[in-house]
Amino acid sequence: MGNFHTMLDALLEDQEEAVLATIVQVEGSAYRKAGASMLFKKKGRRIGLLSGGCVEEDVFQRISALGDQLTSTLIPYDMRSEDDLSWGMGAGCNGIIHVHAERITQEKRRHYEKVRDCLHSGKAVTSVIKIESSHYLFLTENGHFGNWPDAPLQDIQRTVSTLHLPHFDQTTNMFIQRIEPKPRLILFGAGPDNVPLANLAADTGFSVIVTDWRPAYCTSSLFPKADQLITAFPEQMLSEFQFFPHDAAVVATHHYQHDQTIINFLFSQNLHYIGLLGSANRTKRLLSGKHPPSHFYSPVGLKIGAEGPEEIAVSVVAEIIQTRKRVAVV
Amino acid sequence: MGNFHTMLDALLEDQEEAVLATIVQVEGSAYRKAGASMLFKKKGRRIGLLSGGCVEEDVFQRISALGDQLTSTLIPYDMRSEDDLSWGMGAGCNGIIHVHAERITQEKRRHYEKVRDCLHSGKAVTSVIKIESSHYLFLTENGHFGNWPDAPLQDIQRTVSTLHLPHFDQTTNMFIQRIEPKPRLILFGAGPDNVPLANLAADTGFSVIVTDWRPAYCTSSLFPKADQLITAFPEQMLSEFQFFPHDAAVVATHHYQHDQTIINFLFSQNLHYIGLLGSANRTKRLLSGKHPPSHFYSPVGLKIGAEGPEEIAVSVVAEIIQTRKRVAVV
Numbered sequence: 131m132g133n134f135h136t137m138l139d140a141l142l143e144d145q146e147e148a149v150l151a152t153i154v155q156v157e158g159s160a161y162r163k164a165g166a167s168m169l170f171k172k173k174g175r176r177i178g179l180l181s182g183g184c185v186e187e188d189v190f191q192r193i194s195a196l197g198d199q200l201t202s203t204l205i206p207y208d209m210r211s212e213d214d215l216s217w218g219m220g221a222g223c224n225g226i227i228h229v230h231a232e233r234i235t236q237e238k239r240r241h242y243e244k245v246r247d248c249l250h251s252g253k254a255v256t257s258v259i260k261i262e263s264s265h266y267l268f269l270t271e272n273g274h275f276g277n278w279p280d281a282p283l284q285d286i287q288r289t290v291s292t293l294h295l296p297h298f299d300q301t302t303n304m305f306i307q308r309i310e311p312k313p314r315l316i317l318f319g320a321g322p323d324n325v326p327l328a329n330l331a332a333d334t335g336f337s338v339i340v341t342d343w344r345p346a347y348c349t350s351s352l353f354p355k356a357d358q359l360i361t362a363f364p365e366q367m368l369s370e371f372q373f374f375p376h377d378a379a380v381v382a383t384h385h386y387q388h389d390q391t392i393i394n395f396l397f398s399q400n401l402h403y404i405g406l407l408g409s410a411n412r413t414k415r416l417l418s419g420k421h422p423p424s425h426f427y428s429p430v431g432l433k434i435g436a437e438g439p440e441e442i443a444v445s446v447v448a449e450i451i452q453t454r455k456r457v458a459v460v
Numbered sequence: 461m462g463n464f465h466t467m468l469d470a471l472l473e474d475q476e477e478a479v480l481a482t483i484v485q486v487e488g489s490a491y492r493k494a495g496a497s498m499l500f501k502k503k504g505r506r507i508g509l510l511s512g513g514c515v516e517e518d519v520f521q522r523i524s525a526l527g528d529q530l531t532s533t534l535i536p537y538d539m540r541s542e543d544d545l546s547w548g549m550g551a552g553c554n555g556i557i558h559v560h561a562e563r564i565t566q567e568k569r570r571h572y573e574k575v576r577d578c579l580h581s582g583k584a585v586t587s588v589i590k591i592e593s594s595h596y597l598f599l600t601e602n603g604h605f606g607n608w609p610d611a612p613l614q615d616i617q618r619t620v621s622t623l624h625l626p627h628f629d630q631t632t633n634m635f636i637q638r639i640e641p642k643p644r645l646i647l648f649g650a651g652p653d654n655v656p657l658a659n660l661a662a663d664t665g666f667s668v669i670v671t672d673w674r675p676a677y678c679t680s681s682l683f684p685k686a687d688q689l690i691t692a693f694p695e696q697m698l699s700e701f702q703f704f705p706h707d708a709a710v711v712a713t714h715h716y717q718h719d720q721t722i723i724n725f726l727f728s729q730n731l732h733y734i735g736l737l738g739s740a741n742r743t744k745r746l747l748s749g750k751h752p753p754s755h756f757y758s759p760v761g762l763k764i765g766a767e768g769p770e771e772i773a774v775s776v777v778a779e780i781i782q783t784r785k786r787v788a789v790v
Contacts, residue, residue: 133768163767179769182651182714182737323509330660334770384514432762434778435785437493438463439509440664448764448778455765 133178135312137169140177147172149193151231154298154305158225165296202232249311252374261303312337319383320347327443368395378403378450403453405430463508465642467499470507477502479523481561484628484635488555495626532562579641582704591633642667649713650677657773698725708733708780733783735760
């Protein structure tokens with residue numbers, strides 16, 4: 131769902147009409163999984179991808195042809211035949227994908243603003259759509275909102291708690307999807323060696339927060355892709371910052387006492403990944419006998435033989451992705 | 461040596477005076493290894509890093525103080541003491557790094573142009589410096605050039621063939637380093653899903669070459685970081701292109717017959733990595749009974765649970781780095 135947040139931002143940045151296309155089901159194998167979506171804005175801008183370039187143009191033609199008559203429709207693409215040059219272009223995907231296209235009404239746009247607020251506060255949202263109708267619902271941990279009188283809430287809750295999402299139920303025409311908050315990377319240390327990591331994490335779909343006590347380092351010219359820059363000493367930043375369970379933190383200030391302060395504090399928080407830059411010996415001294423939690427990674431990064439800040443950035447982001455996916459069973 | 465190519469480009473883009481600083485030896489553990497280097501240009505521009513921000517400023521002060529008197533000098537930094545706040549800033553690196561700083565003369569700049577030509581033609585160059593003198597030598601597979609009358613060629617050759625490089629010999633004051641050509645990624649397929657991979661590979665230090673038969677896809681606006689865009693059908697591109705042994709290729713045209721043509725051709729070439737996008741079933745059919753070489757990777761990318769083009773890009777670049785490092789024993 132990497133691009134969903136980009137799409138949401140693009141949808142909400144103006145009042146322009148827009149159509150959201152989402153893969154609701156894949157039979158066989160396809161390049162993108164159910165839940166992948168793409169936004170078509172009125173003036174021609176497109177955000178996201180549904181395939182490797184095979185179906186996007188046709189989806190656009192169809193929604194253009196429907197024009198104002200489009201509310202919610204399902205378009206199947208059969209890419210199984212290797213001889214069919216129209217869709218599969220010999221793509222050999224051997225799969226059928228079902229794409230749902232829906233016009234975003236002004237009302238739903240306002241609801242999407244509430245969705246974004248939820249996500250920004252670190253909460254997941256479950257989206258339910260009744261295809262070929264104008265009914266939809268968003269569920270949060272505090273309740274629900276949307277446009278669906280007499281929604282079958284019990285059935286929905288049962289599906290959410292027992293089945294793997296996203297889930298498309300062909301008998302009821304319901305598509306249920308879980309929208310996770312954008313994963314965050316909190317990067318302690320704004321030294322120039324951390325720039326590639328901040329850039330790569332942002333490019334990969336993380337919301338990057340950089341913090342350092344040195345104003346000369348913690349600048350948007352050095353970290354143009356960071357969503358937030360916090361110039362403060364570790365003690366102060368840690369006492370004020372609110373961590374979320376899906377946060378990843380990388381500690382790389384190159385300052386022994388600061389690293390130690392940060393690590394000790396993070397061990398008391400509920401995060402899913404804590405990485406510490408430095409040699410095994412340095413880490414050993416820094417822990418001074420403390421037993422680290424199992425989500426502590428040091429030396430940081432997958433062991434791929436990375437050298438230099440750019441390659442190390444790849445190894446770290448790869449490790450964070452792997453860790454997220456491993457515990458993202460829910 | 462990720463940044464060496466960036467530094468070389470920065471050095472040769474004008475005639476501005478410049479000082480090259482290189483770590484020639486590390487005792488204990490440090491953030492960057494021997495061979496890491498940094499370029500200081502006269503007008504203040506700095507390219508590369510020697511540490512996590514600990515020593516760069518001091519190196520700059522020293523070379524500024526020396527001014528025109530600098531030819532070649534060795535500066536040791538002892539970062540072992542956790543109490544010493546001047547260098548280690550409590551960095552706890554527990555290591556000593558020896559930094560060599562040398563003014564690049566006009567003559568050496570011209571020799572560096574020859575070095576760059578060698579690298580561009582896919583050949584490695586070995587650099588030899590006699591520290592605290594003006595002597596240096598570049599060795600290629602065809603001979604050598606530089607400024608070193610009566611250079612001890614036999615000793616150098618023996619070191620190159622038996623020891624792990626980079627190597628610093630304290631008795632002779634020689635530093636020997638191997639400069640590899642920039643690794644290349646040849647990306648078959650210019651679909652929008654390949655953009656994140658091209659960008660990330662370029663950011664990580666690869667020279668990226670993108671090829672596709674569709675002029676609408678193969679554009680520098682889609683692939684701004686590609687060094688080369690080749691718009692041609694696979695057969696034509698393959699018949700004209702010269703592959704190097706350190707090349708990595710990723711095949712992702714989403715077109716079954718084209719992918720098959722490309723894969724079959726690449727199997728006959730000497731590359732170090734061939735990745736193919738697509739499901740195991742599709743790959744099976746595409747190989748049609750052919751046994752792939754052991755440097756063939758499909759499904760492409762490290763198994764980190766990557767989803768979406770951005771995460772897949774991370775998994776692929778991580779896999780290529782790992783493969784390069786594994787066979788880069790020489």
